[in-house]
Amino acid sequence: MNVGAVAPVSSNLVTVVVGAILGSGILGGLYVTLRKFSSGTYTVIASKELVDTARDIAGDLRKDLDQARREIAELREQVAVVDSLQRQVDRLEGELSRALQREQMLLRERDSLHQRVRDLEADVARLKDGK
Amino acid sequence: MPWTRAGRERLGTLPFEAAIGFLVIVSGIAGLFRFGVTDPLAKVLPTWENVTFNLVYLASGLGIVVGLSRARARSEGGALILLGAAVVVRAIVYFIAIGFDAKLIVSLVFDVGILWASIRRLRSLIRGEVIIIKATA
Numbered sequence: 615m616n617v618g619a620v621a622p623v624s625s626n627l628v629t630v631v632v633g634a635i636l637g638s639g640i641l642g643g644l645y646v647t648l649r650k651f652s653s654g655t656y657t658v659i660a661s662k663e664l665v666d667t668a669r670d671i672a673g674d675l676r677k678d679l680d681q682a683r684r685e686i687a688e689l690r691e692q693v694a695v696v697d698s699l700q701r702q703v704d705r706l707e708g709e710l711s712r713a714l715q716r717e718q719m720l721l722r723e724r725d726s727l728h729q730r731v732r733d734l735e736a737d738v739a740r741l742k743d744g745k
Numbered sequence: 746m747p748w749t750r751a752g753r754e755r756l757g758t759l760p761f762e763a764a765i766g767f768l769v770i771v772s773g774i775a776g777l778f779r780f781g782v783t784d785p786l787a788k789v790l791p792t793w794e795n796v797t798f799n800l801v802y803l804a805s806g807l808g809i810v811v812g813l814s815r816a817r818a819r820s821e822g823g824a825l826i827l828l829g830a831a832v833v834v835r836a837i838v839y840f841i842a843i844g845f846d847a848k849l850i851v852s853l854v855f856d857v858g859i860l861w862a863s864i865r866r867l868r869s870l871i872r873g874e875v876i877i878i879k880a881t882a
Contacts, residue, residue, distance in 0.1 A: 625791070628841060632794055632834050636801055639830020643808075646867075647823030665879040 752814030759813055762866065765859065766809030769828065773803030785842035786835065802831045818870040825863040825870075832856045832863075 660668075756763040775781050776799035787795050808824025811817070836856045843849055 625789075628789060628838070629791055629794055632790060632798070632838065635830050635834050635837075636794075636797055639801060639827050639834075642826040642830070643805075643823040645823075646826050647808075647819045649819070660877050660879065662879055665877060668877065 749814070755816055756810070756814050762809060762862070763813055765828075765862075766806045766813065766824075769802055769806030769831075770810065771806075773799045773801075773806055776802065786838050789838045789842045798831060798834060801827050805831060818873075822867055822870045825867045829860055829863045832860050 776784055776786070777796065779787065784795075786798060790798065805824045805827035808820045808827065812819070812821025812824055833856075836853055839849055839852050
């Protein structure tokens with residue numbers, strides 16, 4: 615038997631779906647009713663002095679929290695500056711290392727060229743003597 | 746309990762939720778005894794399921810009112826779950842019974858609102874958030 619006004623829907627399907635949702639709700643409700651909550655009572659009727667004191671303490675805590683947040687923001691800025699300087703240092707160290715390597719390479723090339731010059735001079739001297 | 750002074754004060758801290766609780770009780774009773782406007786659920790669901798639905802509705806309303814007035818998070822939390830399930834069921838059955846039109850949209854808006862409020866309140870209970878009322882006397 616179809617029970618839908620617009621889309622024909624089997625009454626058995628509706629019964630099963632509704633039953634499943636209600637059953638889940640009942641089981642869920644029972645579970646929540648039987649479990650232990652962190653605070654058994656959540657509405658407290660307190661004296662004016664207690665409430666005013668709590669309000670003052672909350673106000674002080676809020677100020678401390680704001681101050682702590684500002685200090686954290688400043689420290690974060692300083693950390694960012696230090697990080698930036700560290701990156702520059704790393705970059706410069708890298709450039710220095712490459713420059714030293716290049717210097718070593720050039721010195722080796724110079725020594726090699728000196729050696730070639732000496733060899734060529736020796737060859738020239740031999741050739742002159744041989745003449 | 747709601748008829749004690751402390752109970753009434755506690756109900757007054759969450760007046761809208763208390764009102765929902767009372768309305769749900771009335772709706773549950775009306776559904777069980779077929780008062781007032783013809784409920785689409787009675788047309789779509791078999792009798793036993795319609796009775797179960799209304800009993801769940803009634804139990805959720807009672808749980809909310811008793812939980813609020815006695816400051817018992819467990820009663821209220823369980824009732825909110827029941828209410829959520831009942832609201833979902835009602836939305837589904839209304840859609841099947843009357844189709845997608847303006848009446849359904851209006852009903853859905855209320856249902857979504859109640860569902861969201863129930864979830865939010867349940868989260869508040871689980872987290873142990875406390876409402877402190879300043880004593881008048």
